Amino acid sequence: MAKSNDIFNKGFDEGTQIKLYILHKYLQEWLPVFLKRRQKYWTDISLYDMFAGEGKDSEGVNGSPLIMLEELFPYCKTIKDESLRLNVLFNEVDKKRYEALKQNISEKLMECKNSEMCPKTKDCILKVYEENKDFKQLFGEWYPFMQNTAQLPRFMFLDQFGIKQITEDIFEQLVSLKRTDFIFFISSSFANRFAEQPEFQTYLKLNRESFDPTKPHHCHRVVFNYYKQLIPRGTEYYLAPFSIKKGPNIYGLIFGTNHLLGIEKFLNICWGINKNTGDANYDIDNEKINPIExxxxxxxxxxxxxxxxxxxxxxxxxxxxxxxxxxVYRWTFEMGCLPKHANEVLRELRKQRTINKEFRIASSNIHKLVPEKLK
Ligand SMILES: C[S@@+](CC[C@H](N)C(=O)[O-])C[C@H]1O[C@@H](n2cnc3c(N)ncnc32)[C@H](O)[C@@H]1O
Structure with a gap:
């Protein structure tokens, strides 16, 4: 019989697919920022999939490792022509899954080698590392190197089961890395259910009172706020949640970046999925808004x-x-909203002549904007 967490044999459910969709869309946005830019200030770019699983499910649907590889292949010629190093680290603790993962990666790389996309170098231009370790051990081993090369772009996908891996320490280490964007997964219903138990407190110091018993479908927002308050005051850092409903349970993603462009891109993807709140794959505020009628x-x-x-x-x-x-736009992103939501207010205030300066109203590329006074 398949184990209850045997997501690979059971096939990816809808909740898993939305998580993978967000990963996929974010990579499509993130990679060109570093690989298409004319002037490159870095020699290495790294992607980490710390809980990689087997690579795909029993139906052949790509999991995070194969999604990452497929997104990278179209850039292989650029990587070669511009003498970049593209490092991809896949880690999976379970021996059997690790073996399946290695096999699936090797088949995927072979597929690419036989395609037009391959720059036909002697060895694959992607530096693929495969590890079979416990996440915390591996993270501890790599972290000093990451700190010493803080200027290099990194993306990390942390698709844990449950809640135990992204502890306060790990989270604080993650957010202190420059140029590192991450997405991690967490079982927020589980946190809601077990917050009182002493064992739980060794992982996250969230208590039962933080959760509103009348709003179990908001539990990922609570978990998100817990991580958010760990960001040191005065630090420019952006986080965004996305709640995922799978049957009766709520899970969620937490995205982190210290760059305005990163948060803008992530929030655009989320609002593309949910036009009402931009932070869930369900009607999180129970508003029953029907955009068609x-x-x-x-x-x-x-x-x-x-x-x-x-x-x-x-x-x-x-x-x-x-x-x-x-x-205004920074605060907008902190609130999980988009410039277009802020612009409605700015335009109204301008019409009322409450703010009258001709400052620039923008709906994208906020990181390029020069600050201008509103009054
Ligand atoms: C949700 S699955 C990952 C699915 C994968 N990201 C995908 O898209 O196909 C979580 C994986 O993490 C592995 N895992 C669990 N605990 C781990 C640990 N402490 N360190 C590394 N991997 C772990 C599990 O064996 C499982 O394959």
Whole structure:
């Protein structure tokens, strides 16, 4: 009989597929930032899949390792022409899964070698590392090297089972790395259920009172806020959650970056999945908004999340808490919203002549914006 966590034999369910979809879309955005740029300030780019699994499920659907490889193949010629080093590390602790993983990677690399995409170097241009270790041990071994090469771009996918791996220590180490974006997975329902138990506290110091018993479907937002408060005050760092419902349970992703472009890209993907809240694959606020059949009252078609955000933004601008366009957009991302949500407020305030400067209103590439006063 398949083990309850044997996701590879059972086939990836809808929740797993949404997680993989987000990974896939983010890689499609992240890779060109570093590989297509004309002037490159780095020689190495690294991707880490620390809980890699087998590579694909029993139906042949790609898991994270093969998704990463397929996204990299179109860049192999660029990597060769520009003498870059592209490191990809796959780790899987379970021996049997590790063996399956190695086999699936080797077949995928062979497929690429026989295709037009391969630059036909003697050895594969991708530096693929395969490890069979416990995550914390491996992370501990690699971390000093990561710290010493902090200027190099990295992306990390941390697809743990449960809640035990991304402890406070690991999280703090992750966010202190420059140019490292990550996505990690966590079983938030599990955290909700077991928060009281002493064993749980050795992993996460979340307590039962943090969770609202009337809103179990919000538990990933609670877990997210717990990680968010670990970010040292005054640090420019962006986090975003995405809640995933699988049957009665809620899981979720947490994305982290210290770059405005990273958070902009991640949030665009999430809002592309859910037009009302941008942070779940279900109706997280139970609002029953139907974009196909709008209601009679326009305000009923705007989610509570957007309304609360817009009211708060208006207050912050009026009270000079946010003084420049860049401050507005930074705060917008921190609230998990997009520039277009902020722009509705900015335009309204301009119309009312409450803010009258001709500062730049932008809907993308916020990292390129020059700060301008709103008043
Ligand atoms: C959710 S699965 C990963 C699925 C994979 N990312 C994919 O998309 O196909 C989690 C994997 O982590 C492995 N794992 C569990 N504990 C681990 C640990 N401490 N260190 C490394 N891998 C671990 C499990 O054996 C399992 O294959």
């Amino acid at each position: 709008p209601s009679l009252w326009a305000e009923h078609d705007i989610s509570n999340k957007i309304q609360v955000f817009q009211n708060e933004l208006k207050n912050k601008v009026l009270s000079n808490d946010l003084e420049t366009n860049v401050e």
